[in-house]
Each structure stands twice: as C-alpha cells, then as structure tokens.
Amino acid sequence: MFNRTARSTEESGHINSARPSAPGWSKDGLILATFIAISLVWAVLGYHLHSLKQTIREQTHRDVTNISIGVEKHVERLLVGVDQVMRFIVDDYQNDPEAFDFAAWLRRSTSLEGLTTQVSMYNAAGELQASRTPPAPGLATFHVRDRAYFQALSADPNPGLYVDRTVRGRFTGRYVLQTARRLNRRDGSFAGVIVTSIDPNYLSNQFKAVDVGSQGSIGLFGYDGYIRARYPQIEDMYERNVASLNAGKGVFAHLAHAPTGTYELQSPFDQVTRVFGYRTVGSLPLIVTVGKSLEEVMLPFWDEQRLAIVAGLSITALLLSLLALRLRALKRDRLHAAALAEANQTLYEKEKIARAAEAHFRLLAENTTDVIIWCDSDITHKYVSPAVRNVLGYEPEELIGTRPLRFVHPDDAEAYARVLRDLTSGRVEQAVTAQRYRRKDGVDIWVEISFSVTREAVTSQRDGYVASLRDITARKEAELQIAHMATHDALTGLPNRLLFRDRLSQERANAKRHGNGFAVLACDLDRFKAVNDKLGHPAGDKLLALVAERLTAEARDVDTVARLGGDEFAIILSWVNDPQAASLAAERLIGALGRPFDIDGVTVSIGVSIGIALASAEVENTDSLLTNADIALYKAKSTGRNTFRFYEAGMDAMVAKRTNLELDLRDALQRGDFVLHYQPVIDLASDEAVGFEALLRWQHPVRGMVSPADFIPLAEETGLITTLGAWALREACREAASWPHDLSVAVNVSAIQFQQPGLEQSVMHALSASGLPARRLELEITESVLMQDAQAVVACLHRLRGLGVRIALDDFGTGYSSLSYLRQFPFDKIKIDRSFIREIGDPDAAAIVRAVVGLGTHLGIAITAEGVETREQLDQVRSEGCTEVQGFLFSQPLPALDALRFIDVRLSSAA
Template structure:
C-alpha cells in the first residue's frame, strides 16, 4: 500500500492503539441527538450545520429528486476524491466507483431510516483504496429528503497492478463485494481485469469493467457461482469453482481479502472434452500433457507443448520416470500422492516440477486412467501456475510491507515482536523495542512539499535498512514514525549505543534533487520483561519514552520509566474526562468586567471558560485548555463558547460588549468564520458587540491563511483584540500585518507598576502606541488602586482585574452592572 507521510502527533502516548478521535461515532451520535420525538428523520440544519469543524471537508450532501440521487454540495476532501469540484450535478456524472459507493450507502440509509455505514473500494492509479462511507438521512424544511455522507480513507491499500494483473495467459480479475442494507454480501462488481479474463469471458474488457455480476451477461453471473463467491467472502478464505456450460468449462481459483476477491480463470474446456477426441487433444493441445505407465511411472508419450515447456527432448522424456522431474525433497510426498490416485484425479494442491535447465515451476496436474497402446497408464495435463504464485507472493509481501519504503509495516512488525517475546520469555532474555521519530520532518513537507517528503522517507528507510541487520527488524508505522525490534537478549548499554549510532546516521544531511535536507531523530526505548511482557505494553511504553525524548528537545534517546506511565495515565484520564464533560454539559462561562477608565463604567465582559468537575470541583483552564487543543476538542468547545457568550450578551444593555478568546487550533479548522456567523445568527447579537481575542501564536503558522480569516471576521463588523501584548518577540510586526481594534497589556507588566520603572516605561510605550494607531489599550490583572492610578496617568483606556471583580457566573452580571458605579468611584 502507498502511505502518505502526513505528520501525526509525534510520540504521543497511546497512538499505537487507537486514534485520538473516531469521526463515525461522533456523527452517529450527532444524528441521534438531533432526532426529535415524533419525527422519522432529524432535520438537515440540526445535523449538517454548526459544529462539524474539520469533518465538513469530508461531507457530501445528496438530494433525492423523485427516485434519483444528485450531488448538492461537497467538501474539499470529497472534491479531491471525485477529482471534480462541481455542485448540483446528478450522481451519474461522478466516477463510477464513487457513484456506486455513495448510491448504495444512501439508498440503504433511506431504506432503514437510520445512519448506514458502508465500505467503498475505489481504484486510483492502480491502488485499490478502501473508504468508510457513513450516510446520514435527514429531512429538509424545503421538502424532500437530504442525505449527508461522510467519506474517509482507511489505512489499508492493495497495489494490484504490479501483481495480479501482470502479463499472463491466464485470466485474472478482481471483484468487490457489494453488501445489502443488512450488511450481507449480495452482489459483486468487477473492479479490474486483464485481457486474458476478457478473452475467457468472451466480452470486451471495457464492457466487463465495473459491471455487476447480478446484471448477467457472462459465465461468472450464474447464480450458483455468485452463491459460492458469497460463501468465500463470508469465510474470508479461498477456494476453487468449476463452471461447466455446453461449450465452455472454466476453473476459478479464488482468494479473499476482506471484501475484495482475486480470481484466476483457467480454461479447462479442452481437458473436459478429452473423452471425445483423445488423440487430437493430446497431440495438438497447447497445454503440456503426457501419458505415464501406471506400474513403472515411466513416460510413455509426451505432447509438443510438454517438450517445449519443460525443455527436455522427446527422446529424453521417453527415457525418464516421473520422479526425475520432481525436486528430491518432494519425492516422498509425490510418491505417496501417486499411490492414492484413482481413475480420475486432480492434484488438489500445487506441485514443484524441474525443467531441463534446473529451474523450478509450480504446477497443477489433472489426470485420468487410460489404456494407451495396450498399456495401463494415466493421461496427465499440466497447468503452470508459477506466475500466479509469484503474484500471490507479491500480494502477501504487500500485505506485510509499507508501499512507500518497502519496510515491514505495523502488522508484520507486531507479529515479529510477539514471536520474539514468546521465544525470549522461557529463557528470561530481553527484547528491545525502539520507536524512532524524525525531528523537523513537518518543516520539510511544509517547505518543499510532500513529494520531497516521500523521497526523504525512502532515503531514511535505506539508512535504517543498512543499520538494522540479521534477526533485527525495522518497520515503518506511518508518517515519519519507525520502529525497531532487537530480539537477541540485548542489554541496556547495547540498546543505548545502538540508538546513539542510529541518531547520528539519520541526522547526516540528505541530498534530494540538489536540495540539502536536514532532519534529526528521537528514539524511545523499552526493554522486556521489565518494561512490558506483551507486544502492546512494550510498544506503548517505548512510545512514551519517545514522547519524553521529543519533549526534551529531540535528537536524543530515552528509556521508558514508570513515572512516564503515571503521567500518560493522568493525561488519558484528562482526555476521557474532557470528552465526557463536553457530552454532559459540565462546562460553564464566567464573565469578568472590562472597565472604561474615562467613563468610569463597565464597557463589556470577557467570557472565561470554566469546568466544574463532578468529583474534582473547578479545574483550572491552564490544565484542561492545552489538552483540549491537543485532542481537537477545542474546536467544538470553542463553537459552544461563541454561541453561549453571544446568547448571554443579549440579556445585557445594548452598549455592553462581550469578548471571546480564540484558540489557534480554531483557525486551523478553517470553519471559524462560519462558526462566528452561526453564533451571531443564532443569538441575534449585533457583530459590533462581539470582540474576539487572539494571541500572537495565531501568526506563527500559516500566516497568510490566518490573516485572511481575520479580515473576513473584520468584514462582519466584529472587533479583533490581541491578547497578552508585549510578551512575544514580534508583536510589533503583527500590528503592521493587521489593524487590531484593541491590544491588551499583559498582567506581568501591570503587577509591578508601582515598584519597577521598566514596567512603567513599557505600559507608557504601549499606551502611546495605541493612541498613535487609534487602538484601544486594555490592562489586565489590575488588583490595587495604585496600579489603577498609574494606568490612568499613562493614558490606558480600559482595565480589568480583581480590583473590580473576579470572573462571575452569568447570573451575577446584572448585579455587577447595577452596582458598579459607587464601587468604582470608591476604588478610584
């Protein structure tokens, strides 16, 4: 399979077991939550609008007009899948594989009246890619039915072009199982075939490709054949199928790969008709054939095809016995099988035969007892399946190796690690697992593009392959993540020395098309049995050690320590609690007043997210916000904050603003503008009453794209404020990049105003800068009247802090507004 090199969260605990998010259950829960009592389907607006976030790129909207489905809207990922960015087109205009997958999933969802999860198999550049397709049926307020379909690719891919469909006289084709609404295989679709298959099925290749067997038209479409194919899919096994018709006889060799079937077609019509014209069949048949003596096993006669195929002259053949074409290590097996032969037989398995040049071929043999020139003998026909076996070997290789680097893949690595642990445990020997992650690889992709990133990964794989030899094994787990198993009772010192040498080898520069590329490597090490006795535990602990190595700056190796496990468990608990908290509504907003110094009045409130844990009480935002950002929950949580804050602000006087903090992660979702529009529309709040606060970290990545988003928000009428101004190294340059409405002076400068002249100078400079640029300045963390006097003297416009009020629940905002005046005067 050809894997991409897109960067995962490098070295984070638990990534060997599950993904951080599972999109399908999230969408299924969203559909179920939107279902109202008494309604057969939820409304389109409740399911497909709002908090889809990054999932919107994977959504295609289908409309049902009469009995036909059409495409209404599609996200960017879907458009790449289609290779078509058009909207409002019939489903039939799409590529057949995409149209089939979407049509089947949507029809099943509409038939069941519930979300339907299906698998789609699509061929792209010779790769059979597997996709999850989740169809969500919804009602439309304009009438009719809409189906939102989520599409995402699985990891597994099979490159069949170089293997199954190599040049061969036999017919080879691939079928994809099509499942019905109950999830059972109901039909099959031809997704690829070679010219040999088209010839054997007596139809043009183009007419067979993408055709369903259920539509009829060729020998594979017989009901008994389809039934046997369904049985093979159900058992995930292989087998042979015989097709006998009046004028045709085919033998099918079938191998199952999940919902994919690989078929090899052999024409055995001539063999079946051997009784009709033995001599014509024997002498002129292109299939190698011979007759051997039943008692002596000596060859009595051979046809021209056997002479040509095996390379022995006819005279030599007629002086030989069967065993002389058998490899010596199979003499006993061949002889035993020969003793069990009846009047008619087929080999039931493939055998190895020796040709005159000493090379081996794999064959199937078919025979029957005959009287030949007055002697008791056996007529044998031979089918050479050497190319088929090579193709199967290539497929088996692909199933265990990474398509980009040709290193072992994750599944094969885990199998080898389990075997090494099983062998080491009785003797009490150590097995070492090293998790390797490239440093700065994302920069290579961002700077030079993914093609250069792919070539770099190939070069890294070559260096790893040259260093990891013998019984040791190196694998690519995905992206820029690799793993190594050292099974030979390695000591900690040996593992450490090996890791240091590997880091040095991987850190030497790479020359790729004249581009000098520099990356480093970090390594985490776990040793059995102390760091784990099972494959899963050992890999998880090595991964935690890698996470520590990355946290320590990279370019180093670290051994697993038990404290890492405790920290990882604490982190996992936090992630689980956060998801539960969001689902159960444990979050709430508190509001801290923003005070206009000149007018001596509250001008607005900053909304601050709070988490009231049922057991731990209030959890500090400093603890849970970074975790929510890491796991992606901050996008959905941020949209909730926007809606809640805007709705609450509608209860305040019309001149009071509300400020909402934005995370840099929300910008990466690319749906921030839509979320703001939705929050304003839902609440009815004027855009001029909404103030969005960002930090300079928004500018540290994808500056042009983030600037474009900020300008779109400004066009809505929303105010933009830079938070924690002065704490970054390039804040002044950001004021040139974007015309902010407000800059907030960080509390670290306000704290020591009365004691430190440098703090006074900084506050004075920022206030002066704000006046010059016509930007409001707000000071945070005001706790004393001395600080307030200094800020007033330096021309600061707004203040907030405990001097006026801590952040309060929404229920106390009215009291703050009504009682502020006298307290503010007294404080002043």
Template sequence: MPLPAELARLPGKAVASSTATRHSLLFMAALLLLLFVVTSGGLVQIALQQNARATEQSLFYLDKAIRAREKSILATLKDYAYWGEAYRNLHVTVNYEWAYTRQNLGPSLFQDFAYEGVFVVDPQGRTSYSVVNGQRVSSELGQWLGQDIDELLEQARRQTEDEEPVVGFAQVGGQAALLAATGFTTGGDPQVGIQTGPPSLLLFVDLLTPAKLQALGQDFGVDNLRLVAAPADPQASPTLSLTSVGAGPLWLHWEPAQPGRQLLYLILPLLGLGGAIFALITWLNLRWAIASAREVDASYASLYASQQALAASELRFRDVAEAASDWIWEADAELRLTYLSTRFQTLTGHPVSSWLGRPLSELMQFPGGLDAWLQGCNSHAMASHNCECQYRDLDGELRTCHLTLLRIEDGPMADGYRGTVSDITDELQAQARIEHLLLHDALTGLPNRNRMQAFLEGKLKALSSASKPLVMLSIDLDRFKPVNDSFGHEVGDQVLAEVSQRLRFALRDGDLVARMGNDEFILIVCGIAAAQEVERLCARLIAGIEQPFNIGSHTIFLGASIGVAMSPADTSEADELLRFADIALYQAKGIGQSSWCFYAKDMNERVIERRQLESDLRQALANEELRLVLQPRYSVSSQRIVAAEALVRWQHPQRGLLGPDSFIAIAESTGLIIPLSAWVLRAACREALSWSEALIVSVNLSPVEFRRGQLVAQIRAVLEETGLPAHRLELELTESVMVEDAEGALALMLELKGLGVRLSMDDFGTGYSSLSYLRTFPFDGLKIDRSFMTDLHAAENSQAIIQAIIGLGRALALTVTAEGVETQEQLDLLRKYGCDEAQGYFLSRPMPPEALRLLC
C-alpha cells in the same frame, strides 16, 4: 483352374477383416461415448464442487459477520455495565434523570448503536428501567420480548463476578434479535460501595431487521440475507442456524454465488458439439471401412490402413508432446538423454541437439544428488517417481521444476527411463509474493503488524536468555494530515513511501521498522541500552524526517514524535512494550512537535488520571460545575471598556477551581469541546444582554468545533434564543482552522459573516502564513499574541514588529487588539503606535459576571 490358396482365402479374410473393423469402430464409438459421459459427469461434479465451495465461503463470512456483531454488542455492554456510575444509578438506586435525561444510558444507544431495547432487571426479576427505540417506557422485559429468557438472565448473573457477559438470539415480533446481558459492577471504582446480594442486570436488544440483515450481508459479500422459517431441505438450501433462547432455532437464508452454473453453460454445449462431430466422423469411418473391407484387396487395404493409423498415432503423440506445457525426456540405462521433445527448447532456451547423449545429472540439479534420489526410488516399488529439482536456462537463470521418472521394463528402451518435466518457478514466485503480502504493508513494503508482532516476540525470547536489551520506538508523523487534505492521498502515499526508506536507512541489519497504520511506525532496535545512544538515534530519525520531501512540484515539511520503551528495563512482554511505547508517544506529542519521550512508570498513572478527569468532565456539564469569567478589553485611547472576552473555569468538587489549561485539551480530544463551547457561548450571550448596548462579547472557537459542520446553525440558534444582536458577538479563531482546510474554512466564515457576527484572528503573528489569511478571509479584527508584549519596552525589534502589525491592521481596516499588557510602559507604547484596544492583567484580570456588571 482353381485359385491359389492365398487368393482363395482373400474373401474370408475380407469378411473377417470387415467384421473386426466394424467391431473395432463400434468399440471406439462406445469408448468415445463413455469418455463423453465421464467428462460431462466430471464437469458437472466440478461445477457442483465450485458451487459448494462458494456456499461454504459465504457461510464462513456470514458466521464471521454474526460473530463480529456479537463482539460489538458485548464490547458496548461492558463499557456501560462495568461502570461505577451505572452501578450507583441503576443498581443501588434507579436514577431516571441520570440514566435517561442525561443520556448516560438512554436515547444515544438507539441513535448511535441502533439498539432497539435497553432494559435493567433488578435482583427480583422485575424490569426497573426500559428504553425502547430511544424512548423510556414502562414495559416489562418478558412482555416486550414475548417470551421467557430467565435461563439467559440467570447465566448472566452467574458470570457477572467474572465480568463475562452472555449473548444469545431470540425471535422478537417475527424478527431475529441479538440479546446481550450482564450484571452491573463497580468497574473497580473505589468510590462506589459494593451492595450485597445478586446484581441488577443490564440487557441490550439488537433487532436484526431486514434492513440490518441486508447491510450485514453486503458488508461481508453475502447477497439477500434474510430470516426464514425452517427450510424443508437444509442440504439443498444454504442456511445458517442460530440457537435461540426461545423455542426452536432461527434460520438465516441467502443467495450464494453459483460459479459452477456459468461453467456448465459455457462448456457443456461445446462438449456436446464435439461429441456430435466425433460421432458423425465415427459413423462415416464405419461405412467406409465396411465398404472397403468387402473389396477383393481388403487385406491390402487393411494393411495400408494399419500403417496409416500407426503414422497418425505417432503424429498425435508428437503433437500432444509439443503442445503440452511440460517437456518429455527419455534416457538410457546410464541416464544419458536419448530424446527431448521440442518443447524443451521452448521452455529452457537450450537446443535439443546440444543435450542429447549427455547425462541427465548435468542438466538437472537434484537435492542430495541424482544417485541418492535413484536409490530412494529403487527402494520403493512404484510405477513412477517424482521430485522437485532445478536447472539453469539458456540465460543462466535458475529455474525450479517438477520431474517425473518411469523405468522402462521392455521394448527397445528396456532398462531405460522416461518422464516429464514441469516448470513451477512462476507458481513458487507467486506463492512467495502472497506470503510476502500477508506479512508486509502493500504501500511501503515494510513489515506489517503481524510480522512485527512475530519479530518482537522472537527477539524478546532470544534476548531474554542472553540478558540483552531491546528498544522499541513508536513514531507518529507530525503535520501529515494536512498533506492528504491539501495535496491528495496520492502525494501522501509517496511521502509515506519516502519516510519508510529514510527509516530503513537509519537502522542497522537485524533491526526492524514496521508500519502500523496511516502515519504510525514501529522501530525495534537491539543491542543498545544507554539513554544517550537512544536519544542520539531519536534525534537522527527526527532530523531525517524533517528533511524536505520533494514530491512532484510540491515541497513538503514534516516532523515526528517518538515514544520510547525498553526491555527488560520497562517490561519483557510484547503487548506491554507496545502499550508503553504508545503511552510515551502520547506524552511526546503533548510536549510539542519533533520531540521524543522515554516511558516512565508514572505515565500510566497520568493516563489513568486523565481518563478520570475526562469522566469527571462529562459529569461537570450535567452537574452545572462550569463557571463563566470575563476579561475586559479596553480602548487604548479612551481607556474605556469596549468588549469582554468570555472564559471558562471548572469548579471541580474535589480539585477546586480549575483553569482551561487543565481540561480544554481533554475536551478537544474527546469531542466534549462541542457541548462545552455551546455552554460558554450561550452563557456569554445571556450575560452580554445585561451590559451597555455598546459592549461586545468575545468567544473563542476551538478548531475541533470549527470542523464539525454544525457551527453556523448552533450560533444562529443561540442568537435567536438569547436575543443578543449579532453585531455584539465576536468569534475568535486561531490560524490552525485555516491551515487544515483553507477552502472549507473560508466558506464557513462567509456563512458566519452572513449572520452579522464579528470575526477576529487570535494569536496573530505565530503562524507562517497569517498575512495571506488576513487578506483572503473576512476578518474584522486581529489580536497580537502576548509573546510580542513580553519585552516590548526593552527590545527594539519587538517594537518594530508591533508597529508593523498595527500598520497592517490599519491598512486592512481591522481592529487591532494587544493581549498580555502587564505594565504602564507597554500601554504607553501601544498608545504611541496607534493600537486600537488592549487586554491584560495590568488593565483587568478575568472576573465573575457580577463584577463586570459593576464596571459597565
């Protein structure tokens, strides 16, 4: 009996099904293999791109480092070449004593800046002055460099008139070298005559030794920076080419970071393992499908397998939809929501069921409205469209998202829509925080210099058209440095944060307060022009800052100095307004703490005059213009000289004899106080050798000198050089050296006592904690400040203070000296109260050393 036609066709169906199944599975295996290859290739490409970005970044920072080094050597070269004294002593004539011996253009350039070569080339091209590794030599420039750089020197001569130095690279002794050259100019000094003809050239040579290259690379995050020969393949090896003034370029090589290599080492093995597992599963499925298809019920098994495959596909879609970071939506032709993935509830907090059937426009807020956006979408023939919109989550928070929309062309949902929604709120907030950090100070949250500059320029531009005033206040905190030194930077940071809050509260909306540096702030105030209003604001700001700061268990007191510049009264340029405010601040700090000062045009002249006086003071030390004077100190009981205080005067060639008030502050602010004090100490010790052996010489120490750390060695060297017994030298210290660093001051004073010298506290009674200092520190004497002597005879409270200080000194076995004695009555009262010594104009004025010898 023949089989039914349907049953007879089953074997053929089974064979066809088996072949189709085998081909399908082979195609899937090939597709998976292709996917694996594409994924691996993409991963390798990403790794290579990461490595390339790392190389580009290191190249950027290396180029930035080279430019910074060029800028540094050019700035130093300008300071020395565009200087009237250098023009006179190295172009008009070659003064080796001025240039090398006085170290105006000598060893200090090697010691301070590590410039191995300093050369002066005269207009004829001869090397007239050369310093190599800090030593003066007679080498010719071309001989030392080993090459001809006439082209660079000629360019430097051409650009001298514009005061534009030139810079270039060369290879010197197998090492890269940075060359900077320019011609000497008078620097605008009217006292220096200008010579006709081409100028002499000043050239600095900075050898980029292996050690310098390593340090330069480490400063900018570039590893193993070194000079190499020309690379065989510049594309494969990260190098930076430096154009050389000699033959051929110079090549810098370094080891760039390789982030992509780590990515490959981590991901590729996992990807290979996954591919092997997929291949194994595919092979097993192929064997199983072929065996099943050969059975009689292959057609039914194939149908069943198809149903299972469909179910698996739906399950995979559901799993992918729920595992994705986005949520998926579908809507009908009227844009009423028909499907929302369960990820919707996870991200928004809203139940899915509460939004099904509701319009999409109720959930999402589109810019300009949903209808307007859809019109724009329909006018562009694209497969999908996207826009940035907003929605509110279950807590009412407004969230920003990225929505994609795709129109469904066929199937049950024809003319409907589907798409995805990505929440980008956190990304936008992170971007906003980054932009905020770029324009604001991280510690205080105040605008930084960049934000202040933009705000100031915008305000000046806006106010100039309306002719409205603008006031800039430059604020510097008084007594802030001891806060960091005494309590630590954490407390200092909290104080700065509190100061910023107080400044914010003192200003109106529309004004700005910015932090410029450590304890420097800038305030920009609009709409006030009267000086009285500005002064009231300054007084209010200072009063706010002077309120105590309670940080933890510490109570801290600060003050503030304020410099004021106004626009358009002073200037309408932003940079000049900042500079004028700084000049006014400098004047305010000179007046005293907690004060303010308005900018005046003559302040700029005084700054220039001060700079000239600073330059003259540098020459005074070398030209022996300092003069030693001595003021005797007498025993109150016997009225005999027991000591003399060493003082200094400056015999200025144009201004005559200057007292210390004219130049000591400049010397302290510029560091010249160190050589000046060394001169006074040496001269005083030598002079004391001509006195009676019972007399003591007293020398004042500057707080700046006290902090430098070489004081003990310097005093020991002077005592050994002059032969003066240590017990005949007395050092006078002010209380400020102990306020700034009490522990360090005590250790240094104990070392000085170890030398055998005497220590005396100067200006006693003017500090708030002098009593504790006398008990803690190893003083031999104290000097009563002259302010207590002014009305000693008439004021009973002054007499009581003097009597108390003398009693305190006696109790602590200290020698008490009264300064500023100007009348017989004052001397009689000091004798009555048992004061040990006295000093003042009534007894003797400061006198030259030869006059004091006659009294000894």
C-alpha cells in the same frame, strides 16, 4: 513412445517389398484381430480420457483445498486480529473498570478501521455505553438485550469470543458480522459486552481477489448454517440457512465427518455445479468454502475428448480398410502365387495406416496447451510437445536428450530430485509436483508436472514416463499475494500489526537464546491530521508512504519497521542493550521526519513523537512491551511532541489520571457544566466600563470551580477546544446582546481553533444567532496563533476583520518576537501581559511598558494593561499612556448577572 513408433515405421517400409503379407493368417483370424485392434484403440482412448478426467478432477480438488487453506488462514488472521484488540480492551477494562478509557483504546486501535464499521460497548442491561461512531440521533436509547451474543455472553461466566450471525446493525441498518466478548466486573459478575462489527463487504472484496475462475465462489459460514460473507454476493444471502438448503449433501453434511475436505455440489443459489474445498477457521465456529465451477475446469477435457473421437474414428476407418485389403489379398493368395506383389502392396497400405495412426496420436499431444513429455527410464527427455514453446520458450528439439533437473530453480531442485527418485526407485507409479522452472528467457515460472510410468506393451516392463507440464504461475502468485496481504499494510508495504506481533515474539525468543535486549518504539506523527484535512486523503496517503520510506532508511536490516494503522508506526530495534542506543535511534528518526516533505509540489512539515519500551532477555510478555511504549508515547506527546520518552514504572497511573480528566472534560461539555464569567474593561480617559472580557469557568460537580489554566491546555491537546470555543463565542455574544450602551465583549480564541476549519462560520453563527453587531465583538489571540502557518492565519484574521469584528493581541510580551508580529497584522488592540504590570515598579518593566505604549501610539493601536491590582499600578500605567485597564482593582471576573449589576452601579454612581 513417438520415437519408437517412428523407428518401426522405417523398418516396415524396408520389408515392404520383400516379405509376403501375414502368411498363415486365416480370414476369421484377421477379422478377429482387426476388431480386437479397434477395440484396443477405443479402449486406450477411453482409458486416456477417463484418466485425464480423473486427473483434472483430482487436481481441482487439490486446488480448492490449497486455496481454502490460504483463505482460511487469511480469515483467521483478520478475525484473530480483531479479537486480539477486543481481548486487550476486555483485560484493560477488567483490571480497573473505573479507570477504563474506551475512547483512548479506540484511538489506539486504528488497525480495526476499514475491516470494522463499529466498535461499541454495552452495559449489563444491554444499553449503549460508548461507541467508535456515535449513534444517529433518535437511536440513543436502543438496547441489544435481544441479540444472540448478548444472551449467550450474559449467561456464561467464562465464554470465549462469540461470533454472531451477519445481521443488520443497529447503528447503520447495514449488514455487519458481529463478534463480541463478555466484560466482567471485579467480582466476576456480568458487566456488559464489547462488540466489534465487521464489514462483510470487506471480506467479500478480499475473496474477490482470489482466482477461482469466473464462476467460482468463496463463502464464510457459521456452524449455525448461516452465511457470514460470500463472493459473489447473492440476494438475501445472510438470511438463508445453507445447512437446511443443502440438507444431507452440503458442507455441513461433510463437516460432520471431517473438519476439512472436498465435495461436489450443485449450488441451490445459481445452479452451478462446483468442486468445493472446505475448512474450519482455526478455533472459531466458522467454515470457509472455496468452489470452482466443474464446467469451467472441465473445458480442456472436452477439447481433448473431441480430438480423441476424431482420432478414434479415423483409426477405426483405417483398420477396417486394412482388413478389407487383407481379406482381398488372402483371396488372391489362394487364387495364384502372383498375389505376392499385391500382398506387398497391402503391407505398404498397412504402413500408411500405421503412420496415420501415429499422426493422430501426435495430433492429440500437440494440440493440448499442456506440454506432453515422454522420458525414458533414465528420465531423459525423448519427446516434448510443441506447447513447450509457449510455456518454457524452448523449441521441442532443444529439450530432447536433456533432463528435467536442468531447468529447475536451484531452491526447488532438492525437493524435485526427491520426487524423481521416488519414481525411478519404483516407490510410486505416479507423482504430481509443483516447482519453479527457469524459462529460456531467464524468467522463473511456477509449473506443475504430473508423471505416470509407461510400460512396454508385451513385457509390461517399465520403459519410461509420460509427463504433462503446465504453467501455474498465476495461481501461485495469487496464493503468495494472499499471504502477503494478510501480513502487510497495503499503503506502505510495511509489516502490519499481525506481522509486527509475530516479529516481536521472534525477537523475544532470540533475546532469550542470546541473552541480549531489544527496544520497542511506538511512533505517532505530529500534525498529520492537519495535513490530511488540509491537502486531502490522497496527499495524506503519499505522506504516510514517504514517512515509511524514511523510517525504513533509518532502521537497520535487523530491525522491523511496521505500520500499525493510521499515522501510528512501530519499530523493533534488535540487539539494543542500553538506553543510550535507543535514544540515539529515536533522535535519528525524529531528525529524519523533521525534514520537510514534498507532496505534489507542496512542502509539508510534520514531526514524530516516540515512546520507547526497553526489553531485557527475561521479558515474558511481549504484549505489555507495546502497551508500555504506547504509554511512553502518550507522555512524549503530552510533554511537547516531536520528542521521545522512555517508559518508566508509574507512568500508567499518570496517564490514567490525565485520561480521567479528559473524560471528565467531555462529560462536562455534554452536561453543560461550563459558564462564562465577565471581567470589566475600563477606559482610562472616561473611567467607564467599555466592555467585558469573557472567561471560561468549569463548575465541576466534585472539584468545584476549575481554573481555565488547568483545563484549556488539555482541551487544546484533545481538540475539544473547537467545540468549547464555539460554545464560548455563542454564549458571550448572546449575553452581550442584552448589555446596554454598546458595551463590547472580548472572547479568547485558541491557536488550535485556527488550525481547524470552521472558525469563521462559528463567529458568523454566534453573531447572527445573537443579533450582536460585529463591531461589539473582539477576538483575543495570542502570539502562538501567529507562530503556526502565519500566512494562512493572517488571511483568516483579515476575513474576520472583514466581518467587522475587532482583533486584539493578548498576553503581549510573553512570546519570543512580539514586535515582529505587530508588523504582520494591524491589530486593533494590544493587551500587555499582567506579569509586566505586576513588576511595573521595576524600571526595566516600566521601560518595556513605555516602549509598547509608544509603539501602539505610533501605529494607532489601543493599549490595555492587564492585571491591575493596586492604585499605584493604575497610576503608573495611566502615566505611561495605556488607554484601557483590566484587573482585580476594579473587579474580579463576574457571573453574568453580577456583570449586569456592575454596569448598573457604575452608571448610577456616574449619574
């Protein structure tokens, strides 16, 4: 187009002096032609502006449609992910309501953290049964019978997921988006509901990451017209019904005609007119809207319009001048023949005008940020505007004579060639396409190109194409980022639960096709919580990232390593046909995570427990595979950690039994089913009771008295020992404060209590609350306490000793390197384990007791013999030099009242 103009300019310059000006033109004809030309110029400019406006508008409609697809998919994945977990919980509950363990589900479903603020369960009367976070004191009796979801789910025996309004939550008073599912009893009757409270701010923040311009908006609505989440947020937005606010013109008016589409609307909230794309969210009763400000997207248009008006006015002025000149020339022609020279001059002026006109058109093309291109009918570049320097890094001249396909990324070349074929074959008049272009500096960028056919003015034959090309990399990257965010864990970059489940389905399809097996590994880090508590969350995050690196390094390319949430990872091992291959892989993973980690200069050691479920080509249900791997993981953790176990049939029942015991234990703590019994400690020099050892008893309403040997390990494993131990300390000190004659009380302290913060506070609190002098309290610890972080434990023991409390080493002789522990901390007492006393008739056992007594005497430590049952044993431990004894020979552990009576009897018999 521009080249053609240039050529004609040269030709007219050549005839300028030779050809008389427009012979045969009448005055009226000239005036008419000039006004037609002016009208044409304005018509062309008007048409150009009109089509540009249309293009921007249509492009914006396409943009908001594309972005709304991304946002809709993202929201759907999030909500379906939440619902998936709820469906698992509902299934698990309905399979066996009695064995159902809500707490265990919550621990396993850490993927809900962040997105959700609460997961809770209500009975058929709408009363709270359990929740992830306990209600604030004073809220314990609220009910949810008035909630819409409760009423809907209790009335409908077969409802799906119920998505409620965003309302103020009962637990926190903050706005939450509640989704709920119905729980049935075995007979199908209504048993209650499970409710997940989603943080609408979480969704708003995700929307914020999407580029919709500074005045754009993204909203999530329910079919009821209420806002579920929106960015930017507006005051009271959850209370406003958008359907009635925008009656007849908003998203709901359009939704009545089609589930997806676009529209334009002035927002009643901030009066901004936006182009909206809307879509229903999968099968959920929700709609997303994505809006871009019309004013914002039209900015390039207004610039272009200004330029066009300037150009139009200039051309008009020039044409009018030309007309005036021509009229004058005509007049002179008629006056005498010498007017020929003047007419030539007029021609020259005309030439100037034409040049100016071209210059103005060129100005238009050269001042837009889009690259304007004209190609001939062969799609060879004939004109390229200077904006190409910014967009592709080439000089315009470098592109002249080249063809577009040369610059396209090889992966996009085929699709692009198809579009160009559609144009050249005449199938279409216009085309808009987006693909990657390679810049001159080798960087690939995303560009969008709109082609329109141009036609020769006189014949209307196609003679080329005008194209405008713009850089849309930022928009594309935002779209790709949204897709990535929805399927990957932000911290480690590993696939998240959603993608993991997808890969699991693919793996199953592959296995079916090829007849191979595969394995699912559920991995849980050991001692991760301790690192997190001790070094803080940023250190915990770094550790998780390093763990992800090591797991990925151990896996093969065909395997999938995913982070399911918290310290929970999962791996799909492809093409695994025998357990041995899975064992080897698990051993490698345990070895890799067993090596110490360096976190900002601090060396940290953790471990990993792994549950393995093997899948054959016939496996039907991929969900059960992960559940089975989880059950095997549970078994691995309970049998010692840093190990792996395969899933075996029947494990579920065993896990359920253990889970029941754990639940019982938690209930017992709340009901106060624990008591302390007291076993007297006898001083061998005076034969007097000098104190009592406090021993826990569980008075179970059904099982009767449960031995601590049965429940202490479980309490340690579940962390309940911290609460239980603190209670035992308070209770023992309270009881001992009422004993006469400075009798002391010994309390067992578990190794786990040393790993948790707060042990010293518990001891100080028990002493100050009871008024018991610290010297009358003795803490009994076992060697296992010193086997953990010995330095930290010894420091803690010193601080406890600083309070005046005495420290005894319990069960001495049952560990591995007992004597070395005696060097680490100056204990006040050693208690020789009763297994040695039972065997004391045996010369070897007697020799060991003698050695310990010798060591104790040498270090000035009192020695207690535990489990003395017979007079012979008493005589022997006395002759070996023990200073104190405990055992059934004197008394079984006694309830508190009997212990007091025991003291009275001893005192009166001594008197």
